[in-house]
Amino acid sequence: MIGRVLEGYGSSYSVLIGKETYSCKLRGKFRLELKDSYNPIAVGDNVDVTMIEDGEGVIEKLYPRENKISRPTKSGALKERIIAANVDKLVAVVSTRKPDLKPGLIDRILLVAERESVRGAICINKWDLSGGGEFDEIVGIYRKLNYDVYTTDAVNGDGVDELKEALRDRFSVVIGQSGVGKTTLLNRIIPGLNRKTQEVSDYSYKGKHTTSYVSAVALETGGMIADTPGFRNFGIWGIKxxxxxxxxxxxxxxxxxxxxxxxxxxxxxxxxxxxxxxxxxxxxxxxxxxxxxxxxxxxxxxxxxxx
Ligand SMILES: Nc1nc2c(ncn2[C@@H]2O[C@H](COP(=O)(O)OP(=O)(O)OP(=O)(O)O)[C@@H](O)[C@H]2O)c(=O)[nH]1
Ligand SMILES: [Mg+2]
Ligand SMILES: [Zn+2]
Missing domain, CATH: 1.10.40.50 (Probable gtpase engc; domain 3)
Structure with missing residues (x-):
């Protein structure tokens, strides 16, 4: 059976097959072949699964990837860490304040999207903390370049419907600094999801790295969306x-x-x-x-x- 990886944790994976999610392990031989990569199987990968018992499967085969969004790993030797594969839309999430918007991060993320021919988009969250049109210029710059720009307040829901509509039938990935509100956005988009979020630190306005692994969920409107752990700096992998x-x-x-x-x-x-x-x-x-x-x-x- 062919499935799509929603989550990987240690050597266990959640795989979506049809509308059901199954818990799967990697075939041993396969694990050996791919031992040089940081994560041989990534969220979004298409895989072949054999069922061994009810609700439990083994991943037998990885299908070739259309694209992959990667970062360099920090720990130990520099290796590629694949955040997600077969991505349709990469949404760079930033916040107006807490933490302050860093435009350089947007461009770093868009570079990786362009390199992989993935549609790049920008979500400026915590719009409620801005005022007086202070971010209009930046919105204009990216819209003029034909990138989709969403302005949202994930707590109250303003602007979230427009983003949600754009996720239909696609595999989208939200990515950005810790504390910008990626998980809060997902919780808004998917009623009942209730994933853990945490307020940013009082004095530095840095996020607390609440989300610790990449995890995708299927959307009722078709398609799926992945939440990712926040970072401090986005290292670019794979571009000279x-x-x-x-x-x-x-x-x-x-x-x-x-x-x-x-x-x-x-x-x-x-x-x-x-x-x-x-x-x-x-x-x-x-x-x-x-x-x-x-x-x-x-x-x-x-x-x-x-x-
Ligand atoms: N004022 C305001 N606060 C928000 C908004 N969105 C999220 N927050 C708050 O920002 C804090 C951080 O939100 P998270 O969703 O945990 O941030 P994250 O990007 O998932 O962080 P990591 O998982 O660490 O990467 C929480 O206290 C949220 O309630 C928003 O639009 N406006
Ligand atoms: Mg989070
Ligand atoms: Zn020149």
Whole structure:
């Protein structure tokens, strides 16, 4: 039987087959073959399952992935940690306050979405804590680039219906810093889910890392959505520095007018992207680009290659 992985915990997996969820283990031989990866089976994977007893199965086969959203692991040797596979929509969740919105994080997440040809979207949560149109500019920048932007108050529900509608019949993944309200959003979207949420710390407004593993749930409207553990910084896995420029949508249209080809748009003279900053390229996006470009040296020793 073919199923879809909803959750993986240690060597146990929850697999959705039809409308039922089964608890499954990995076939031993299979576990050995895949021992080099941090998590051989990811949430969203399509797998073959053999039932051994009522409600218990064994995963026999992993089907090829259409795409995968990964991060580098921090503990021990640098390895790829797959957050989710076969994703249709990656929703970068940020909050207006508590914690403050960090635009650089949005671009880091969108880079990974672009690299994997996954539809990238942005959810600006805790909209109730903002006022006076202070985030209108940022909303405008990303909408102009054709990214879906949702503004929500997950506690009261404002704006959540629009997000919910956009999740229909897709596999969506919410991702973002700890404390921005990812789980609160899911609890709103899925009545009765009641997953644990926790207020952010009083003095630093940092989240408390409440959600500890990736877990997907099927939606009554079709499709499924995965909650993920929050992070402090989003390390980019699988993108080379030279690839980055091609993943910025608005840069792609300009690159043929740069004098040098390829152009990193970082230091070369007669660069059409740099000339367009403040016009068709927003200062915000270009600043983020420069910062991410500079961060590659620390984050990515040469030995890290994308597999
Ligand atoms: N004012 C306000 N508070 C919110 C909103 N959404 C969530 N919160 C609060 O923010 C805190 C953190 O919410 P969580 O849903 O636990 O955050 P998370 O992103 O899942 O955090 P991690 O699981 O640690 O990654 C909770 O106290 C929520 O009640 C919102 O739209 N407005
Ligand atoms: Mg959470
Ligand atoms: Zn250039």
């Amino acid at each position: 520095r030279e690839e980055m420029a091609g993943l910025y949508r608005e840069f792609r249209e300009l690159e043929e007018d740069c004098k040098y080809s390829p152009c990193t748009h970082y230091h070369e003279p007669f660069c059409a992207v740099r000339d367009a900053v403040g016009e068709s390229v927003s200062e915000l996006r270009y600043e983020n680009y420069r910062r991410i470009y500079e961060s590659f040296d620390e984050e990515f020793p040469d030995k890290v290659e994308y597999k």
